[in-house]
Amino acid sequence: MLPDRCSVLEKGKQCVNPPEFIASIIDDKDEYMIGVTCEKHKQIVSGKIEILQNEGKAHDGKISFAPIKIVGTDCVHADMDDFIQIDIK
Ligand SMILES: [Zn+2]
Numbered sequence: 001m002l003p004d005r006c007s008v009l010e011k012g013k014q015c016v017n018p019p020e021f022i023a024s025i026i027d028d029k030d031e032y033m034i035g036v037t038c039e040k041h042k043q044i045v046s047g048k049i050e051i052l053q054n055e056g057k058a059h060d061g062k063i064s065f066a067p068i069k070i071v072g073t074d075c076v077h078a079d080m081d082d083f084i085q086i087d088i089k
Contacts, residue, residue: 003019004018021038027060048086
């Protein structure tokens, strides 16, 4: 299940855009989903993941953005516990 909003917080406020990409880190063995982002915040999310990687708070690996294909939105419920909030103050 995916959240119905982009994971980015701008000045403490959740971005209201629907998510367009799933951000994840891919290493040799696995893929780790980090969050979701709209087109506008893709670069910010990418930069933020690099910072997390440098700080050792995220897995090393290649950052990937997979387009989300929405197939009917009725059953999409946010489960934000699985995602990090990306705060860009
Ligand atoms: Zn956004």
